[in-house]
Amino acid sequence: MARGGTTRRWGRFVQADTIVPKPENPQDLNRYSYTRNNPLRYTDPTGHDLKDGWDCVQGMVAQVLLNNSSLIPTAREALAAKPGESSAMTMGRSVGDAWSMLQGAIEITAGLGGEAASILVSATGVGSIVGVPAMAINGVVAAHGASVLLSAATEAGKRLGNQMAARSSKGTNPDLLGANGPRLDGSKTIWQKGQQRVDVENFAPGERPASIHLHTSNTGKWQYRPDLGQFAYDKSDVLAPSWVQKLLERRDIRNALDKARKYLGE
Amino acid sequence: MDPQTGRWCNVGGDVVLKMNKSMKEALAKAGQVKKLTGTLTVSNALKLFWPQFVEASGCVLRQREPPWPEELGPMYQYQHDRTDFEASVNEIEIGDYINRRGKHPLEDLALAMKVIQVWECKLKRQFPDYRFHILCSYQDDEDGWGANMRFYRLREEERALVDGDIENSSPLAVLVSEF
Numbered sequence: 154m155a156r157g158g159t160t161r162r163w164g165r166f167v168q169a170d171t172i173v174p175k176p177e178n179p180q181d182l183n184r185y186s187y188t189r190n191n192p193l194r195y196t197d198p199t200g201h202d203l204k205d206g207w208d209c210v211q212g213m214v215a216q217v218l219l220n221n222s223s224l225i226p227t228a229r230e231a232l233a234a235k236p237g238e239s240s241a242m243t244m245g246r247s248v249g250d251a252w253s254m255l256q257g258a259i260e261i262t263a264g265l266g267g268e269a270a271s272i273l274v275s276a277t278g279v280g281s282i283v284g285v286p287a288m289a290i291n292g293v294v295a296a297h298g299a300s301v302l303l304s305a306a307t308e309a310g311k312r313l314g315n316q317m318a319a320r321s322s323k324g325t326n327p328d329l330l331g332a333n334g335p336r337l338d339g340s341k342t343i344w345q346k347g348q349q350r351v352d353v354e355n356f357a358p359g360e361r362p363a364s365i366h367l368h369t370s371n372t373g374k375w376q377y378r379p380d381l382g383q384f385a386y387d388k389s390d391v392l393a394p395s396w397v398q399k400l401l402e403r404r405d406i407r408n409a410l411d412k413a414r415k416y417l418g419e
Numbered sequence: 420m421d422p423q424t425g426r427w428c429n430v431g432g433d434v435v436l437k438m439n440k441s442m443k444e445a446l447a448k449a450g451q452v453k454k455l456t457g458t459l460t461v462s463n464a465l466k467l468f469w470p471q472f473v474e475a476s477g478c479v480l481r482q483r484e485p486p487w488p489e490e491l492g493p494m495y496q497y498q499h500d501r502t503d504f505e506a507s508v509n510e511i512e513i514g515d516y517i518n519r520r521g522k523h524p525l526e527d528l529a530l531a532m533k534v535i536q537v538w539e540c541k542l543k544r545q546f547p548d549y550r551f552h553i554l555c556s557y558q559d560d561e562d563g564w565g566a567n568m569r570f571y572r573l574r575e576e577e578r579a580l581v582d583g584d585i586e587n588s589s590p591l592a593v594l595v596s597e598f
Binding site: 335336337338339340341342343344345348350352354356357360361362364368370372374387388 | 556
């Protein structure tokens with residue numbers, strides 16, 4: 154969905170973006186900026202779906218190298234997809250897999266064709282001087298092609314499975330806090346100062362409500378209610394005492410709560 | 420003892436551990452920790468290593484002061500389901516129980532690995548018919564640091580907090596103990 158365009162003077166959108174593409178990237182938290190203020194590197198034709206060209210290329214190269222390194226487990230591990238990779242990187246990996254499948258198919262065809270030719274040459278008797286080594290080389294080419302093809306197909310299948318699992322784990326209630334935020338399989342601290350910290354939790358976006366907590370000690374856990382702009386006892390509708398509400402006057406805590414809400418896509 | 424997790428037993432033989440790559444990497448570093456910086460008071464040590472677990476309205480909860488009532492009243496109605504409620508009130512941050520200054524997240528994680536085993540034993544002993552998840556997440560970045568733990572009961576009728584692929588879905592280092 155377009156966002157009313159940018160003004161030439163400011164290079165900013167005139168309406169705030171309704172989506173924070175990657176909340177962990179502070180640049181994305183500025184919902185008025187265009188392409189993370191780097192239009193030479195990024196494009197954002199729809200106003201939402203930021204295409205990171207460089208990530209895409211990196212993902213494609215990493216995936217092609219990964220598919221070509223079946224016999225080097227350490228290299229495969231280093232090149233494998235990491236948690237939290239950008240969508241552009243994932244897209245690049247898909248392109249890399251498609252490229253590898255093509256490469257594998259070409260190598261298998263060339264290897265098997267060469268193998269047949271080598272057998273024919275070897276059958277002449279004298280030709281076996283060339284034909285036998287050529288058979289070995291063509292065999293290796295065909296085997297490499299098969300391993301690349303198999304790796305690419307496995308990787309693509311795994312990615313598709315992950316995407317389907319992620320999609321099916323998405324909830325259906327957009328009104329829940331954190332419905333548009335990232336899934337967190339634990340508690341993420343957004344701000345910390347001594348024993349005071351602000352944590353966010355979002356186990357099942359859109360299915361379970363996310364939560365924002367202020368911890369004041371090992372027994373003091375207060376839930377921030379964005380709908381009320383106040384703290385409540387954890388898992389309770391009862392508002393926290395006044396000394397806790399007073400903490401809202403502190404700028405660092407207010408900033409932390411704001412950051413937490415943005416992290417959750419609110 | 421498992422050198423990666425520092426575990427010395429598998430309670431009842433049916434503890435299933437799942438962890439993502441970030442957690443494996445963190446545990447490899449935490450395995451080097453030999454000593455805890457700071458002090459653990461007797462009171463906090465007991466809260467960590469010998470917590471009292473009670474059941475209230477079908478929820479298994481860490482005891483607190485004042486004690487939980489047998490039936491959770493209307494004050495606790497602001498909840499999604501019992502799993503959600505348990506997971507929130509049974510949450511601890513390991514660093515909150517240690518008296519010290521500075522940032523020592525790996526020590527917290529090493530200690531969490533010990534605490535998890537004690538909680539497994541206690542929960543299994545006290546509630547042999549129930550199954551549980553103990554969830555540990557670890558963070559060390561510019562926003563914050565430390566090891567966080569919680570547990571909740573597994574129920575047929577409610578979805579577990581963590582029930583999918585933990586490898587690619589979360590920016591945190593995560594370990595789940597299921598028993």
